[in-house]
Amino acid sequence: MGVFKNLKELIKGMGITGKHLGRHAITIQYPEEKWTMPEGSRGVVVLLSDKKTGELNCTGCGLCEKACPTGAIDLDAPRGEDKKRVLKKFVVDNALCCFCGLCEESCNFCAIKMDTRYEMSVLDKKELIWDMGKLQEMGKDVDYVDTRKKKKPKVAKKPVVKPTEDAKPEAAAVNPGDAKPAAEAAPDKEPEAPKSPDKPAEGDDKKTESGGEN
Amino acid sequence: MTKEELRSYIDSTFGSQLKALDTGRHDPMYEIEPQNLVKTCQALCDDEKVKFNFLCNISAVDTTEKFEVVYSIASLPNKLRLDFKFSLPYENAEIDSVQEVWSGANWHEREIWELYGINIRNHDNLTRFLLPDDWDQGFPMRKDWDAPDFIRLPEK
Amino acid sequence: MSEYLSVLIFAVTGAAIVLFTFFISKLIRPHNPYPEKGVTYECAEDAIGDSWIRFNPRFYIFALIFVIFDVEVIFLFPWAVAFGELGLFALVEMVIFILILFFGLFYAWKKGVLKWV
Amino acid sequence: MSDNLGNLELIHVFYWLKELLLSTGLGEPYVTIVSYVVLGAVTFGVLALLALFLVWWERKIAAHIQQRFGPMRTGWHGWYQTIMDAVKLLQKEDVRVDKRDKFVFFWAPVVCFVAAFLAYVVMPFGNQLIVADLSIGILYVLAVTTFTVISLLMAGWGSNNKYALLGGMRSAAQVVSYEVPMVAAILTVIVYVGSLSMVDIVEAQSGLFINWFIFKLPFGPIAFIVYIIAATAEANRVPFDIPEAEQELVAGFNIEYSGMKFAMFFLAEFVNMFTVSAIAVTLFFGGWNGVFLPSWVWFLGKTFLVVLLLMMFRWTYPRLRVDQLMEFAWKFLVPLAFANLILGSIMKYLGWYW
Amino acid sequence: MSDPGSVGIAFWILSAIVLISGLLVVSLKNIFHCALFLMLCLTGVAGIFILLHAEFLAAAQVLVYVGAVSVLMIFAVMLTSNLARKKIVQTNQNALVAFVSCVAFVVGALWLIKGTEVWKFATEALPANNTMTIGKLLMTEFMLPFEVVSVLLVAAMIGAIVLARGEEA
Amino acid sequence: MGLIKKVPAFFEPIPGGGVVTTSLEGILHHAQACSLWYMLFGTACCAIELMCTGASRYDFDRLGMIFRATPRQSDLIITAGTITKKMAPRLRKIYDQMAEPRYVIAMGGCTISGGPFYYDSYAVEKGVDHIIPVDVHIPGCPPRPESLLEGCLHLQKKIKSQKLSDWQEK
Amino acid sequence: MQYYLMLAALLFVIGLFGVITRRNTIGILMSLELMFNAANINLVAFNRYISGDGLTGQIFAIFIIVVAAAEATIGLAIVLLIYRNWRGIDTDSYSVMKW
Amino acid sequence: MGKLKTEEFVVNMGPVHPATHGVCRLMLTMDGEKVVKIEPVIGYLHRAIEKVCENRTYPQCIPMMDRFEYVTSMSTNQVFSQACERLAEIEVPERAEYLRVIMLELNRIASHLIFYGTTAMDMGALTPFLYGLRERELIIDLFEMTCGQRLTYNYIRIGGVSKDIPKEFIPKCREALDIIEGKLVDYEGLLNENPIWLIRTKGIGHLPAELATSFGVSGPVLRASGVDYDIRRDDPYSIYDRFDWKVAVCQNGDCYDRYLLRLEEIRQSISIVRQALDGLPEGNIKAKVSPKFKPPVGEVYSRIENSRGEMGVYIQSDGTTKPLRVKCRGGSYNQLQALPYFGTGGLVADLVAIFATLDVILPEVDR
Ligand code: SF4
Ligand code: SF4
Ligand code: SF4
Secondary structure, eight states: OHHHHHHHHHHHHHHHHHHHHTSOOOOOOTTTSOOOOOTTOOOOEEEOBOTTTOOBOOOOOOHHHHHOSSOOEEEEOOBOTTSOBOOOEEEEETTTOOOOOHHHHHOSSSOEEEOSOOOOOBSSGGGGEEOHHHHHHHHTTOOOOOTTTTHHHHHHHHHHHOGGGTHHHHHHHHOOTTOHHHHHTOSSOTTHHHHTTSOHHHHHHHHHHHHHHO | OOHHHHHHHHHHHHTTTOEEESOBOSSOEEEOOGGGHHHHHHHHHHOTTTOOOEEEEEEEEEOSSOEEEEEEEEETTTTEEEEEEEEEOSTTOEEEOOTTTOTTHHHHHHHHHHHHOOEEETOSOOOOOSSOTTOOSOOTTSTTOOOTTOOOOOOO | OHHHHHHHHHHHHHHHHHHHHHHHHHHHSOOOOOTTTTSOOBTTBOOOSOSOOOOOHHHHHHHHHHHHHHHHHHHHHHHHHHHHHHOHHHHHHHHHHHHHHHHHHHHHHHTTTTOOO | OOSOGGGOOHHHHHHHHHHHHHHTTOOHHHHHHHHHHHHHHHHHHHHHHHHHHHHHHHHHHHHHHTTOOOOOSSSGGGTTHHHHHHHHHHTSOOOOOTTSOHHHHHHHHHHHHHHHHHGGGSOOOBTTBOSOOOTTHHHHHHHHHHHHHHHHHHHHHHHTOHHHHHHHHHHHHHHHHHHHHHHHHHHHHHHHHOOOOHHHHHHTTOSSGGGSHHHHSTTHHHHHHHHHHHHHHHTTOTTSOGGGOHHHHTTGGGTTOOHHHHHHHHHHHHHHHHHHHHHHHHHHSOTTOOSSSOHHHHHHHHHHHHHHHHHHHHHHOOOOOHHHHHHIIIIIIHHHHHHHHHHHHHHHHHTOOO | OOSHHHHHHHHHHHHHHHHHHHHHHHHOSOHHHHHHHHHHHHHHHHHHHHHTTOHHHHHHHIIIIIIIIHHHHHHHHHHHOSTTTSOOOOBOTTHHHHHHHHHHHHHHHHHHHHHOHHHHTOOOOOOOOOHHHHHHHHHTTTHHHHHHHHHHHHHHHHHHHHHHHTTOO | OOGGGHHHHHHTTSTTHHHHHHHHHHHHHHHHHHTOOEEOOBOSHHHHHHHHHHSTTTOGGGGTOOEESSGGGOSEEEEESOOBTTTHHHHHHHHHHSOSSOEEEEESHHHHHOGGGSSSOSSBOSOGGGTSOOSEEEOOSSOOHHHHHHHHHHHHHHHHTOOGGGSSOO | OHHHHHHHHHHHHHHHHHHHHBOBHHHHHHHHHHHHHHHHHHHHHHIIIIIOSOOHHHHHHHHHHHHHHHHHHHHHHHHHHHHHHHSOOBGGGOGGGOO | OOOOOOOEEEEEEOSSOGGGSSSOEEEEEEETTEEEEEEEEOOTTOOOHHHHHHTSOHHHHHHHHHTTSGGGHHHHHHHHHHHHHHHHTOOOOHHHHHHHHHHHHHHHHHHHHHHHHHHHHHTTOOHHHHHHHHHHHHHHHHHHHHHSOSSOOOOEETTEESSOOOTTHHHHHHHHHHHHHHHHHHHIIIIITOHHHHHHHTTSSOOOHHHHHHTTOOHHHHHHTTOOOOHHHHSOOTTGGGSOOOOOOOSSOSHHHHHHHHHHHHHHHHHHHHHHHHHOOOSOSBOOOOSSOOOOSEEEEEEEEETTEEEEEEEEEOSSSSEEEEEEEOHHHHHHHHHHHHSTTSBHHHHHHHHHHHTOOHHHHHO
């Protein structure tokens, strides 16, 4: 009979909710317990520093600025007299950033990273514009795999050895061309290592362009 | 019907109205005469062999010299896809409404009217709908459009 | 009889306490009316037209039927209370009473009045 | 106070209070009035606490049904969450809509709460624990709760808001429709008791639980089901919460109310829920009857179980549409309830019950 | 009211409520308010009933008038009128005449009531009221009217439905 | 009436009267902070995260936050999602209709400054703080539920640190 | 007891006044209800103070309530009907019911 | 004359209304409770994504596309990448295709779970809403594990996907699928046969097939009306032709069918994901695409089946790094457009049910 069937269904529904009533909640009680952010979660943008020297890895190449779809990154790295870029300003506007991770992927110097931190609510929106110092400080103890091992020594050495020439190597470093996957697949590194030297040409263009602008 | 068959069928049946273009990727692309628009659409929709009864999309394009209006249509029963388009002059652009063929064209056309300023003839409800009610800054999707509070992404 | 006094006093006390809380709240709450605040809320849009409009007579018809049944109820209560001492005659009487009323209900039903739309 | 709370006899306290006041030399009528005022205030306090507790409880139940925790950060499991809510509502601004009907807008919440509150004059919280055992007990409850309808209509009208008005109208139509089957279900019990007094009803069920009317009556379960459905509707709860259906009417009749006035509606809703449950307990589950524990514990315990049932409804079912709701009431519930009543009284006449 | 004093107080309060709200019913401009005051007035009458030991009647009064008739009235107000918001004069040109004649009437009535001796000595009858007696009486003595009432109600219902529906549907 | 504003002035002169003020302040603000009923307002992507925050895993109710569909009864409006120029007056309207005390959380880049649509978009309002006063900004696109919760806790802290003397000022 | 009677008389007169002066039908119906109630008060008062032996007065009152309710339903239904036909419920605006 | 009709009055439902899932405003002309006319007013969420995209390079467009339809942003990624791939004729690696299918279907499940929840909530049942979101969290976890975001994934890129899945993905995914499949029984138990649910949805909001087609209604709504059309099968993209699954079709086109159909689609999607997990090959996850991706001059309209119907992107390229025109087409656009033509005549509550089962989300409409 319809009535009884309906009644049965209604009771069944209650059964389901009743069943859950006895179960334990799945809630994560936020401030006390926290969700462990998986590797590679895209939280705030930070600038990484060299683990040894404590200096910023960023070379001011401007690739991330160009890759950023929202214009959140504003950097200024004019070339000094020695043709070497000096990072003057590196500002990330967290209000504009859409946490897409493109900057991290575009950077070949392990200089910018999306950290897993996310607690950054502020009372004043101006505090969301992070300058270099803040970015560096945030990135202080961020753990990262240094993928630029081969290049780093070069970068480090070059100024010492031959300051005038450093435009070149940098270019080579900058442009792994389509080596985007390189940065992405940071953990499993094999495929990109060979790729990066492949296409210097394009990166070169880009670099000079940006250089010109700056 | 495969794409090739579709191409040849269109050529043979609608050859006078639809001229194949080579800019289309993946799906066949044709060019038509704007004044034949409704007729052509009706024919495409009614033709038993193809029966393009589903309008996917209409989009206007501003190439800075002219407008193009692109219609993407599909046939549900025959599982076909086809695009066609035509160009319009930049000034006084006007097209016919294809509402009577595909009712769904209504909003697409309204949008074109609102954002590009292409007038739609025989449209039953050309009123503002995406932009704020008090919008008075012209047709924002045009390439040359600008407004005082419009901030462009700085060139990097 | 004094029980009934309690009803009156309860009503007054209840109202007084409610008003008292309103008063307390008045002491501590902010009060900052301005014209926009007093605008009728209608999903963040301007309300179109007044809301004191004429309403669907459906509501009315249900209320109408209800009045009849409510009146019936006031006969049913004494009957129910006295039923134990009255016996068959009262039972029959009441059944007739209810049936006659139900005749009205079924009339309404058949007329489609009980449909909302 | 007496050391045995179980035998707390309100009537006695009342007389004691009266005596005390009399000894101060006040005239008899004033003494009566003052002692009732005190009683009223006490009842009000108890009710407010009960309602606050119910709100908290509902939130907890809902949360656990949904595998959440509910309030957690105000005391142990958020026990004083609802008190904080009340305090907050106390400091909320009282927004007054320009287009409101001042008089109606102001009084609607008062009427709503008082109507809910008045029902407690006859509520038998326990053995002797009743404010006044009116001889028309249950009829009285029905009578005073009708004011709720009016208050909702007033709220809807006073706000001058379409959603509110629709909510008020719906609510009135609904409460009115479900009152008929509810009364019929109540009558089924009354036929057996032969009295309207709440105390008599409870005493008729004294003894073991088989004496409870839900088991004792031949059609007790049906009467109970009819009653609980109608009661859910009377209390405007899901699946009959169309007056404040969030997805349709935003917030229904209380859409324009804020601060304390809203709080009154909110409290009244929960007080009403408690009322209908308490009446269900009185009518069908033997009221305060029970063994070992003090009578009021039994009463409250049973009532909370019924409230739990209502809450389970709320968190399980979708809501009905307004027309379906009406049709359900008139085309199904009313005939069923009256058929049940007639059959019940035939049984009573024939003596087919124990 | 066990003691005459409180009966007196209650009576005065209640009659004040009844009369004032009654006056408001006939004089207010907003008809919705009128309906509300009608309710208040009838509730007051219910209180008076209680004073007269007619408890059941009081409950019935509240149930029927407040619960049902007022709702009906309010619905009717909402249904039919935009009057409620227009603060139009709700009285017609008869007002003055009516007022005068009413005053005359009331004075006469009061004088009559005052002058009639019988009522002054009316004894307090046994408060034999309870619902059960009413029930018994209804079922026995007043059986015929009782059944007629059901017919009346049905007639009213059907009539009202027919009228209210009209040509609709 | 706002008598409360006079409380400090009244009690402070009395020795030990400061306690009254502070405890009153404490209770009242604690109540406000613990029972932030938020307005059901979400326009875009962030609204989905708002929903998730209300759902079982993150559970707004834990903080005593429940949603109300009408601004009259809400204390907090979380502007979740892009506010376009067309929407801006409506947002303002809702804010106006809220009963005081009222708070605003700007959730997500869009509401803080236009976010991803800051550049090149002709239709997006570049920050809700041009329309309504914002208390807490939560960046993110969308902010994670935890970010939102953290923002709410931040707001609670802010509320608790208010003073009676600036009761109505906002 | 005369107080009750006075009350009833006053209420009745108020109702009467309303019936005469009200311009719209619903108002008239309300006033009518007042008059019914005045009658009821009288009945109950007589029952209480005079008939002593039974509850006939109360039962009469019940019947009056019933009749009043029926009257209200029908009356309001008529209001609806009038409204439907005349688009207004002012008594003055339709001459049919003007006296 | 003589009919006592309620004055028709206009009520705004929205833009901020719990039942409009966003900021749509329906101007309802009502006769009492009956809806006699619906006039959707949109544009409250018009964010000019198309304009923004015209000023972004192709890779930069993808995050913007995320915001075009955030409930299933994987689909938006996919449809845009696919358009670019078709423009530039890029071959996508096998593994990437599999990953894409997995993500797309997981996202479809997530979206349908939201649908389940919001629909139930609109009908007044709050608990299913939380259940739906609860299971959705499992999928979101998977996404977060893979690409680091919960909602705006930016995962599917031109030529492949951005990251490979972590090791624990596959077991976790299988586990999540099992849980969801188990919970589906609960979902159905709560609503499918519930008499209240039945009377609220059965026969309500009937959308005839011809009307649907002519308005360009697509996806589950179209299929619920009895039109057997699914782009995944009928205009195959990615590698959908390799899997064995059924296109769910219902006949009545009422709210109940639309609801049932989506539950069935969850099942089918689960099966697709399982097959894809089984067949997941090793290999590269991304074709070589220069960051200065410059497709040749040309145009393409690419479309996929997302959980709300046909999602399409029209791109015209002028050979530079930025597209000349990007036009997004979402299923909701057409569904909302059709609403006034079949949604009237019921009560407000019916309209709420219809709106809910159309599963309209506003960014797709307004962009
Ligand atoms: S995450 Fe995206 S939006 Fe944010 S700074 Fe990096 S590239 Fe720009
Ligand atoms: S891409 Fe890396 S190195 Fe270049 S500017 Fe950006 S952060 Fe610095
Ligand atoms: S901030 Fe990001 S996620 Fe939030 S609404 Fe804006 S675009 Fe969407």
